[in-house]
Amino acid sequence: MLHVPPGFQGMPPPPSLPPTKQNPALSHTILGQASKSNEPPQSPDWQQFTNPVHAELLATKWMSTSKLKEMAQTEGLVYRQGKFSEIEQSQLRNALENYRIRNGLTPEQLNEVVFAKEKAKDKEFWQEITTAVPLRPIVAVYHHVRRIYHPLRGQGKWTGEQDTLLEQSVNELGQQWEKVSNRVGRTASDCRDRYRNHIQGREQRNSGTWSKEEEAQLTAIVKEMMAEKGKDVDNDIFWGVVSQKMGGKRGRQQCRNKWTDSLSNTLKNEGEKPRWTAQDAYILIHKVDSLDVRHDSEIDWKTFPDSDWNFWSPHLLQRRWMTMKRGINGHENMSHAEILDVLREKKARYFPTFSAHSPKKKYKSDDIIEDEEDEELAQAGPSSSKQN
Secondary structure, eight states: OOOOOTTTTTOOOOOOOOOOOOOOOOHHHHHTOOOSSOOOOOOOOGGGOOOHHHHHHHHHOOOOHHHHHHHHHHTOOOOOOSSOOHHHHHHHHHHHHHHHHHTTOOHHHHHHHHTOOGGGOOHHHHHHHHTTSTTOOHHHHHHHHHHHTOTTOOOOSOOHHHHHHHHHHHHHHOSOHHHHHHHHTSOHHHHHHHIIIIITTTTSOOOSSBOHHHHHHHHHHHHHHHHHHOOOTTTOOOHHHHHHHTTTSSOHHHHHHHIIIIIHHHHHTTTSOOOOOHHHHHHHHHHHHTSOOSSGGGOOGGGOOBTTBOSSOHHHHHHHHHHHHHTSTTGGGSOHHHHHHHHHHHHHTTOOSSOSOOTTSOOOGGGSOOOTTOHHHHHHOOBOSSOO
């Protein structure tokens, strides 16, 4: 049965929501300084894109990720990526419920429509649901809804028995994730991610502390891929390929986390590990504050680094924000605006007048705070000057 959040079923759709600003203020503007670089104009906000042809393409054409990227480069297609915000998820829930009521369906019948087999999926249904979240490709909406409402979702941590069954299933069936899902009793995406991040190649995979040799090898591989294919340092590297080039000694998730949260910062800072400062916190809070968003799940963290403030990966900036937010007593019952009010007041007195990132000063690796609640980073392991 399609999972419906408590209190949702039967609720009227929410009123139309105002557009949100998606580009944060630039760091030099926040600090009241002149830019140290020739910062190009920021791209327009999402809502300024009203190309009706592109809107129809996104809602009706089932394009792969590579095709979407190709059209973005050749045709100027603009679309949203990343996690769906809470606002978008609310819009999807209401679109599904409105469709159910209008067509006189029971929840069980709606469930049959959502989880119809690939060849039998109702394309008109998915086109209608996709229009509820502008700038999201239909294929992304399809996979998101099926993942979020899957009856096998939310089963908690994997057990040793499930890991064994998953490995056996992949050995017998190959990476046919729907078939593997039916045998293991977890969603197809859960099985895929668990296998790729934890099971595949685990016999030769290292865990814990990274050696200097491993760090050097990872840096060389990523720089080589950037040079060869022009990939973005933080967003477009294929980490499965990186893991393979490292001989499987580190998994794709380990490589990604190690790079985005540590080594890429060092590369950008002329070989020195940068230190998170009060000024960085000040900039981050005011970048968030400059966005007209209703919840931080709407934020596209990839837009936050700019030419004068680019030491920190989007992943780390999001974690820093969540750490500051969770440091407020009672934040669970506060609105986004109330949280910002507290953080602006809390961090205002720490605003420094000195330069925060001097490449001449060396810092220890533990100067970069690693949040304990970030399980993925813990799996990547810290840096060490010792050799393994």
